Amino acid sequence: MKNTKFKIFIGAISILFMLSSCEKWIDTDLNVDPNNPAKVNYNLVLPTIEAGLGYQYGGDLSRPVAIWMQQFAGVGNQPIAFDVYNFTQSDVNNVWVWGMYAGPMMDLKRMIVSAKQDSSYHYLGVAQVLMAFSVATMTDLFGDIPFSDAWIENNLTPKYDSQQAIYDSLFKMIDDAIVNLNKPKSLYSPGDDDIIYKGDLDKWTKAAYTLKARLALHLAKVKSDAYQIALDAIANGFTGNDEDMQVLFGTNQNEWNPAYQYFMNDRPYDIVMGAFFVDTLRNDPRFNIYVDTTGASEDEAYGHGAHPGQADGFAYPGATFISQNSPVTLMSFAEAKFIEAEAALSSDPARAANAYNDGVSAAFAKYGLSAPAALTSETAASITLAKIIMQKYIALFMNPETFTDYRRTGYPNLTPPSNALTIDKKLPRRWPYPTSERLYNSKNFEPYKNITISDRVWWDKE
């Protein structure tokens, strides 16, 4: 008996000792992540947003569109499929998920909410311009998308907004941004952390107006005063090439321009120059800026055209566009002038002609060239929509805006490949929704599940 009691005593003491050691050992602070901060200042997030947006705009958002617009041709691996419009939900996953919604757009939304709270109006205004730019880019490609219900904590299945409602909100957001950018006081203001304008709020204001004009123009077929809104806005828009809204890249490997990475490093010769674009430029002084013919034989047509399997020599984009530190242009002065030209065409053809001539000059000047007189001598009588869009198409090389212009105007006049895989064998009219929305937001996605890339978005009226 004595022995048993002793055993129980030893057992009890041991358990108590063990229990106390457990409690001391479990330090719950160990689960505070030492690798990642819970809070950072605006100046550490703005560069991320701008660089991230620029990377997508010059990368995943541009390449498939530039193939469809026949500025490029897909000749190897997956881009062969893009060339014949075999472009599926998984092809847009990266850009939607990491590239935009959970990337710069989430950071923009958090900045907008926070800057409103602490009266950092200047960061607020910049964030609103960039948010409007991002949302517009997405809705123009995808149609209806989650917006008003997106980026809200604990809401994992945001509702979709109609493109019309989104456009209404974007105009308001841009107007609001202009007000905020011009507030005299702001708790924090951007400076060198702003990769695009180094904190120059005047340039941001001009960018806001130019963006407003760009968006208004998109609605030409669905909004009666669209041209007027565009003309009113563009009056306060960009006034020179030095105001172009562009994201800078660097020569360090982690700072390389997305096109450089794609064409020169990671995916060489999967994409080459498209025959249509090369032919368009053949007698243009900008030919050697846009097209690098090294390695392409003279007697063969440059570019592939949209017919895979032709084993011609190839032409490559020029170094201006695919160097390590080539900037990615989001919006330019030249674009502003072409917007003005198009908006004024029906009401004031003389203004349209002047704006066009200025646009062409700006586009040439951007590469240190003077435009030939033949390209800058349009008059009220000679100016046409086809000319405006064609020059805009050249000036906005690799910019997804060309696809929007094509859908609105039908210019340039592109011939789809005979083996196109769209159901109507014509050029696509939008992007497919990504796998992630289909799978993880299925209830809200229900109305969109049968949409194909041949279906038109709201502003894209026949």
Add this chain to the structure above:
Amino acid sequence: MKKLTLLMAFLHAFAFTMLSQEVQVKGRVTSAEDGSALPGASVVVKGTNTATVTDPEGNYSIRVPAGATTLVVSFIGMKTQEVEIAGQTTINIAMQPEVIGMEEVVVTALGISKERKTIGYAVQDVKSEDLTRVPNLNMINSLNGRVAGLQVTSASGVAGSSSYITIRGANSITGNNQPLFVVDGIPIDNSMNASGNPDNGSNNLLEGVAYSNRAIDLNPEDIESVTVLKGGAASALYGIRAANGVIIITTKKGKASKEGFGTIDVSSSVAFDQVNKLPELQNKFVQGQGGKYLGPETRNRYSWGPKADTMYWDGSTNNKYDKHGFLVGASDPNAKIKFTPYDNLNNFFQTGITYNNSVSFSGGNENSSFYANLTNLSTTGIVPKNTFDKTSIKISGETKVSQKITIEGSANYIKSGGNRIQQGSNLSGVMLGLLRTPISFDNSNGYSDPANTPEAYMFPDGTPRSYRGQLPDGSAIYDNPYWTVNKNKFKDDVDRLIGYVGFKYNIVQGVNISYKLGTDYTSDKRFGYFAKYSGANGAGQIQKDNHNTHIINSDLILTITSKISDDINYNLLVGNNLYQEKYEQSYIEGNGIAQVDFYHLSNVSSYVIRQNIQKFRTAALYANADFSYKSFLNLTLTGREEWSTTLPKGNNAFFFPSASMSIVFTELEGLKNNPTLSFAKLRASIAKTANDAPVYYTSSTYAQANYGDGWTAGISFPYLGLTGYSWGNTAGNPNLKPEFTQSIEGGIDVRLIKNRVGFSFTYFRNKSTDLILTVPVAASSGYVEVAMNAASMENKGVEITADVDIIKSQDLRWNLGVNYSKINNKVLSLAEGVENVFLGGFEGAQVRAVKGYSYGSLFGTVFVKDAKGNIVIDSRPTVNGEPNENYGYPMMSDKEEAFGSTLPDWTAGINTTLSFRGFSLYALLDIRQGGVMWNGTRGALVSFGMAKETEDRGTQTIFKGKLAKLEGGEFVYDGNGNIITEGDNNIQVVKGESWYNGLGGGFAGPSEQFTEKINWIRLREVSVSYSIPQSLLKGSFVKGITLTASGKNLWLKTSYKGIDPETNLMGAYNAQGIDYFNMPNTRSYVFGVKFSF
């Protein structure tokens, strides 16, 4: 065995009476087989803790208290005997060899030795000879085919590559699914850490080199036995890290020898490795497109050029890509030398050689034992320049400092690592460049030893020579494999220390306290580079990547042994475990190599630096109670209360119990010593086990910013001199709670005809609930994934093992063993609205966990099908008035389908041992049925025109499928959106380049074409060994010599159209079943010799 004796000694603790009179008993313990002395045998007075050990001559002497009736004598490998004292003072004991089967003792959770016959759950062990007979670089591979319910997949046959192991299937969705490895009571690290910029996450496993899982560091020579704890009841005592079962490794301990000095074993082996299977390539068409030859200078990637037998070299001397001149057609006036195809593939691989040398010392006396081993292994792989080396030094010992206190300790230092080779989806990957090389390009440039001849892969100006020419900056597009093995190096250098110190204190009779403090510290220093002009990195890149893992484990255990009555014994154990794991990675990437061929971090133009620290702790109180009634009815109850720092306060403590019981019918009086039914046991168990969360899942944070786009490496911060953060893509969850798995298991074990035939059957079902994972969410929420207790999953299955001693005589023994297992896994639920979770893979072929499907199902793109699943053939001759180029061809669907599980339907192993005197023959046949693999290699090679099947290019074919029904020239759809078909396809079309490079290929076409079922039968091991008879060695100082010749993978039968399908690109990772330019596997021939002194 010693532990068992001690345990038995305690059984009669209560019956112990006070000392009155003592009697001295002495005698000699010998082997009944040959009469030799057995030194170190344990002699215990039953019911007391009076014990002694025999001296080198086998003699013992023990004081027997009055009233004691029995001596218990035990020795490893011999059957424990109980001898009545009955007044004798000299008792000589002849020990019988242990009968293989149920009498033996197995090591179970926490190192508790149990008699196999009493255990209430399935337990299987692997002996040391199985681990060393055919030496495997990675000891995990030695478990392959031997244990039912255990699945092992080696990543490839390259030296140092990893192996993935699961027991009874996967229990976690995105977390670890591999078992816990416990060496002598210390949990050790078996992780596989990838290199490359950590921003790329698991994509680093699709490219880069093959990494090792850290169990590769274990030295098979040190291992005495491996016990596999499969079910919840078996592993419950280990707590959260044992949620996927446990591999318990018991290392060799020192043994007293006859001469009292010790035994020295020296073993040495050499192995020759060869590639065992390669994809079939075409050798009829040269580089180019559209039937036109396009040489390296055009950078053309394809082999859609003209027929090889129409080609000639022009004999000119100015083609830097080929010494025979330029290739021209037969009609060309310069045609001079008839072209003959180059065989790049078969010329590339070499015979790998592995040398394995080991010396061990084992010795001891009655108070102490000591073991030491030094092993060195050195491998050169089948790929030139691939090496792996491992040196292991281990010492362990145990000594009694007093009658009551024993201290023990062990230290094992391992140095391992090698030169690893770029592989997979990586423009510098060996197989990618090698398999894509057209037959008209000679990677070796005519040199007989191209791997050691720079002129083979490099031009005089230092730029690379490869079949796709160069980019304008001089860099390669795809690397010549000889360039990559010479110029893109990657080395790892691991220093690891696994060790423990411990003591055992016998407080009072029947009460013991033991304590063990163990550590596993691994420093893995890696250094690699891509030379300037390399395919994957034309500017050049240097990587310095250090991984440090440090585990500390403390176990304090109190055991109480006693009995309730003469028939009912019990054994109580209470323990405390404290555990800490710290992992730190420091990654420095230098980009843009300035001075070529100088690889130092100073010699670059920019840096990317990443730091990742993870630290967590757990604490636990646990208890185990064993009750036994006459060995007939046995019951074990366990419970564990665990705390973890990775769960939020309030949810971070949790309890999980288990119960197991067995009924041993042959212990019943009427059935004892039955000549036919030697043994029969029914067993059943139920358990609940738990798991905690990965670190830092409870809150959301910012993260160092980086952006990629799926095709390019992307950008990262610091950027243009600016620091940048982005809100994390994963939402943390402050309400996480632990995961639980409920498991039940039942089975029978039967042995017949004097133990000669054995059969064992087990059924199990594990159901895991509240599984923690980061659930993918719609990115429009702002997050990519959210940490949640989301999923539930079930594994159920059967395991059958059988063995029979077909012949069992003094000289000749022939034994046959079979194991079979079938596991059905089903993902029962994922988070609400989530149908599937991505585990790994590529855009078109992804391994996922999908609700309602088996874990690890392969998903991918498909052809358009009708409602019945027939492929729909485009029957529209024209579309919009234009001729339809797709007329007569299948069409690509925008849907995705599940192709099946990457896990096998069932697996089986058949082994046989035939021994005659000193000869022994062993063979292991391994059978796998079912499961799918994505043969992305074949898909790419079809697109490139290099796959054998593209040799039929240009032939007419009628695709199998149904014709789409047309109305007014348009498709007709049914209510579900499926195209309606009518009749079999009868349209004859050309199967040519545009088909193969389009929908018939791996890049533009559906991945279902390249998803293949995996079945195999392989002769995994065969070995012949011969031990030189003792009689020949008598009088010499050599105690034994054994010669072995063995082979691995000597024969393989499979329908898989690529390399050996036992492969996985991502290595020891949850996403299995991916083959994208994987390295091949090997067949080996091994010759070994072992001396004992």
